[in-house]
Amino acid sequence: PFAPKPADKFTFGLWTVGNPGADPFGGPTREKLEPAKIVELLGDVPGVHGVNFHDNDLIPIDATDAEANQIKKDFRKALKRTGLKVPMATTDLFRDPVFKDGAFTSNDAEIRAYAVQKVMRAMELGAEFGAKTYVFWGGREGAESDATKDPVVAIKRMREAIDFLCQYSIDRKFGYRFAFEAKPNEPRGHIYNAVTGSYLAFIQTLKHPEMCGVNPEMAHEHMAGLNFVHQVAAALEAGKLFHIDLNDQEFGRFDQDYRFGSISYKHSFFLVKLLVDYKYDGLKHFDSHAFRQSNYDDVKAFARGSMRTYKILEHKVKQFNKDKDIQKLLRQINRKSKAAEQLVSKYSKSNANALLEREFDRKKLAERPLPYEELDQRVFDLMMGV
Ligand code: GCO
Ligand code: MN
Ligand code: MN
Ligand code: MN
Numbered sequence: 001p002f003a004p005k006p007a008d009k010f011t012f013g014l015w016t017v018g019n020p021g022a023d024p025f026g027g028p029t030r031e032k033l034e035p036a037k038i039v040e041l042l043g044d045v046p047g048v049h050g051v052n053f054h055d056n057d058l059i060p061i062d063a064t065d066a067e068a069n070q071i072k073k074d075f076r077k078a079l080k081r082t083g084l085k086v087p088m089a090t091t092d093l094f095r096d097p098v099f100k101d102g103a104f105t106s107n108d109a110e111i112r113a114y115a116v117q118k119v120m121r122a123m124e125l126g127a128e129f130g131a132k133t134y135v136f137w138g139g140r141e142g143a144e145s146d147a148t149k150d151p152v153v154a155i156k157r158m159r160e161a162i163d164f165l166c167q168y169s170i171d172r173k174f175g176y177r178f179a180f181e182a183k184p185n186e187p188r189g190h191i192y193n194a195v196t197g198s199y200l201a202f203i204q205t206l207k208h209p210e211m212c213g214v215n216p217e218m219a220h221e222h223m224a225g226l227n228f229v230h231q232v233a234a235a236l237e238a239g240k241l242f243h244i245d246l247n248d249q250e251f252g253r254f255d256q257d258y259r260f261g262s263i264s265y266k267h268s269f270f271l272v273k274l275l276v277d278y279k280y281d282g283l284k285h286f287d288s289h290a291f292r293q294s295n296y297d298d299v300k301a302f303a304r305g306s307m308r309t310y311k312i313l314e315h316k317v318k319q320f321n322k323d324k325d326i327q328k329l330l331r332q333i334n335r336k337s338k339a340a341e342q343l344v345s346k347y348s349k350s351n352a353n354a355l356l357e358r359e360f361d362r363k364k365l366a367e368r369p370l371p372y373e374e375l376d377q378r379v380f381d382l383m384m385g386v
Contacts, residue, residue, distance in 0.1 A: 002311035004047030010307045011050040011087060011285045014038050014057035016257075017299055021292040029292050030299075035071060036078040041296060043082030045303045050085035052131075052285060054092040055122035061096060072128070079129070087133060087283050088179075088243060089126025091119045094139035094187060104161035105141045105154040105192065116161050120168055127174045133243050133283060134169070135215050136162070137181040142188030154192050159205060166208040179215035179242040184224040186255045195224055196231040200238055213242030217287055218271070219249035219257060222264070229270045236278050244280075246271075246310070247288035257289045259302055261309035269383055272313040273320065284310065319382055326382075329375045335368065 004010055018038040020028035033041065035058050042048050058075060059068045079086065093103035093115055101107055103115035123134060141158065143149045162178070169176045180199040183191050193199050196216040203212045214235045221228040235241040248258040248268070261268040274280075290302035320326055343355045 002308050002315065004307035004311055006047065006049040006083070008047065008307070008311075009049045009087075009281070009283050010047065010310070011052055011283050012042055012048065012303060012306075013285065013287065014051060014053040016287060016289060017041060017303055018057070019289040021289070021294070023292065026292075030294075030296060033296075034074065036074040039075065039078035039082055039084055041300065042084060042303065043078070045300050045307075047307055048084060048303070049283075050087045051079075052086065052088040052090070052135075053126075054090050055118070055125055056092040056095065058125065061092075076129075086126070086129035086131050088135055088285065089122065089129070089131035089133075090135040090137065091122040093118065094137075099140045101148075102138075102141045102154075102188075104138065105149065105157045107149060112157060112161065116164055119161075119165055123165070123169060123172075123174055123176065127172075127176075132175055132177065133179055134174075134176040135179050135181055135243060137183065137215075138191060138193065139183065139187055141193075142185075142191035144189035151192065155202070158192065159202070162212070163207045166206065166211055169211070170208070176211070177242050178212045180212065181215040181217060181220070181245065183217070183220040183255075186223070195221060195226060197234055200234060200240060203240065213240035215243040215245055215285075216241070217245035217247065218260070218264075218267075219247045219255060219287075220245075222249040222251050222267075223253070223255060225251055228267060229274055232271060232274055236274065236280065241280060241282065243283050243285065244275075245285050245287035246306070247286065257287070259288050259290070259309070260286055260306045261313065265383060266379070268309070269313050269316060269379070272310060273317045276314060276317045277321075316383055320379070323378070323382065326375065326378050329371060329378070333370060333372075333375070 014035055018033050018035075020030045020032050022028045035053070039051055042051055059071055063071070093099050098111060098114065099106070101111075104112060106112050106115065126134060138158070141154065143151075166178065180193070180203070182193050182196045182199055184194040185191055193202060196214050199214050203209050203214075206212055216228065216232050216235055218228045221231050232241065232244065246260040248260055248263040249256050250263055286303070286306040288306065290299040294302060343351050343358070
């Protein structure tokens with residue numbers, strides 16, 4: 001009953017299911033797979049919509065033209081065999097030592113220009129495979145010490161690069177929508193535009209705000225100790241939720257990239273509820289890794305589990321929205337008053353005067369019951385299937 005379908009738009013990355021399990025303290029625990037092999041692995045997992053990549057997940061940074069062509073050929077064949085799409089592409093602006101001090105915000109003008117060139121080429125590569133969403137994650141755009149870089153200048157450098165690339169996308173008719181992904185730290189000590197809300201503000205200062213939105217990631221906001229659901233709500237309400245990175249994370253820990261729903265049951269439930277209630281129909285990318293202990297069979301279980309969890313939560317959301325007791329409690333909590341609503345819904349001098357005249361019984365208002373304990377327990381019972 002919880003079988004995913006391609007129409008659910010669940011996606012994975014070459015770098016997520018293909019992650020070989022290395023961490024800062026130890027090397028890989030799984031063999032490195034060629035891109036075509038990763039596509040085949042995902043093809044064995046029913047219901048996947050697509051696979052996303054960074055330029056260098058597909059084509060190594062030092063590949064010759066002949067090598068690049070062979071990789072693309074094999075990759076394209078695997079896509080055809082499995083029916084998987086490439087809906088999103090992005091740029092690796094963090095792995096190579098040249099980006100150790102950032103890409104668009106590097107203190108070296110030549111490195112900044114090289115970064116923009118690398119994105120232009122990567123946009124072309126993504127477009128070759130049909131990608132329409134282009135993600136910007138500024139993993140190295142930051143500082144360990146603010147002695148090293150002026151943070152205001154960094155914002156201006158970032159804007160200059162994005163304005164340039166927006167216009168390039170328009171000129172080349174790629175049809176991309178840009179999605180900015182915030183993260184507070186890791187790999188840098190501090191990353192600029194630390195949370196989704198920062199990007200929502202930044203977008204409004206761009207030359208082409210209409211083609212720019214955000215790609216919020218659950219783990220990133222949880223690393224910062226924030227409520228992810230609220231960050232996504234802000235993006236949704238602004239019409240800027242262009243993509244979403246689903247995974248999980250213990251609050252306050254290092255970047256863990258756990259399977260979606262594996263830690264934060266309740267936050268994950270309310271996240272899915274938000275996406276269902278507001279009819280988000282964009283891509284849902286699982287930006288997570290299987291445990292370091294897993295072999296590639298278990299990586300498939302990880303991919304199946306990510307989608308299954310989402311579908312189960314979707315089912316629970318439907319139950320929540322149909323549950324008579326819950327809905328009754330919600331009606332009770334949301335007290336309506338036509339007269340009061342009319343007074344403040346729109347400013348007019350007469351409304352303002354009427355509002356100033358009106359008498360409110362503050363004590364009585366404060367006494368109206370709010371059975372939030374009862375409601376919250378119902379959510380727990382529902383989630384646990386009791
Ligand atoms: C991370 C990030 C990345 C980005 C990816 C897409 O924590 O490393 O989430 O996985 O999502 O680089 O640009
Ligand atoms: Mn991440
Ligand atoms: Mn990560
Ligand atoms: Mn991510």
